[in-house]
Amino acid sequence: MTEMGDSTSNGPGPQGCAGTEEQPGSKGELGSPPSSVRPRGRHRGRAEPLPWYPRRPWLLAVSIPVFVTLHLLGGALGANDGMRLPGILLSVVSGVGLMKVVWVLATPLVRPLAHPLMLVPLLAVPVLAYGSAGAIVLRERGVTHSGVVTAVTPWRGKVTEYLCRVREDGSGGITDTIFCERDDRPGERMNVVRDPGAWVRPQRAGSVADDQIQAVLAVAGSVFLLVVAVSATAMGAAVRPKLVRAWQQ
Structure with missing residues (x-):
């Protein structure tokens, strides 16, 4: 009887229950799944941004017309000798900013198409605006006078051009220096348009009307960039919503 009592006392007790208790994280526990099967990072279902797309794209989108306008304005400022360097910097910075905005907001498939289309207008618009700004100012407030060519001097840049010194008629005539043609000679008479405020250089009267065509081309190039x-x-x-859904799967 004593042995039977001893064997009975060795039955399931606290130690036996402890031996059969299932540990947390085993199959029997209804808890969180193992970390190996949990959705991670970008796949958890929340609206994660695409790696190339900002959280607030409209903030960048509203800067597009601003960059296009500053790009055109920078070229026009170059018509004034004192504002030439700031105008060049403004055109360069605004052009780079516009390309960056398109790079960020456009899809990877559209970028290779959009940037080559924008490259030529980005280079041409400031040059056209520079050539036409002076003509627009002279057309609006320029004063035309006649004079006599006193000297013709070659001016060498990327191409050889010629500068004519024209002395205004009258006892106290003012001498203006303008671009002229190779065939012009001292002693010829010439009409010159001068800005009373001296904001732009004087020009030959016939070239003012020709340079106004460049203003139309500059505006057309800016509109093309904007489009x-x-x-x-x-x-x-x-396309972004579809890409977001594919990114989250």
């Missing part, structure tokens, strides 16, 4: 940039970013905004 390409807005179209590229609009396509990115339209």
Whole structure:
């Protein structure tokens, strides 16, 4: 009987229960799944941004017309000798900013198409604006006078051009230096348009009307830049929801 009592006392007790208790994280526990099967990072289902797309794209989108306008204005400022360097810097910075905005907001498939289309207008618009700004100022407030060519001097840049010194008629005539043609000779008479405020250089009367065509081309180039940039970013905004869903899967 004593042995039977001893064997009975060795039955399931606290130690036996402890031996059969299931540990946390085993199959029997209804808890969180193991870390190896949990969704991680970008796959958890929340709206994670795409790696190439900002959280608030509209903040960048509104800068597109601003960059296009500053790009055109920078070229026009170059018509004034004192504002030439700031105008060049403004055109360069605004052009780079516009390219960056399109790079960020456009889809990777659209970028290789949009940037080559924008390259030529980005280079041409400041040059056209520089050539036409002076003509616009002279047309609006310029004063035309006639004079006599006193000297013709070659001026060497990328191409050889010629500078004519024209002395205004009258006893106290003012001498202006303007671009002229190779065939012009001292003693010829010439009409010159001068800005009373001296904001732009004087020009030959016939060249003022010709340079106004460049203003039309400069504005057309800026409009083309705006259309390409807005179209590229609009396509990115339209495709973005589909890309987000694919990114989260």
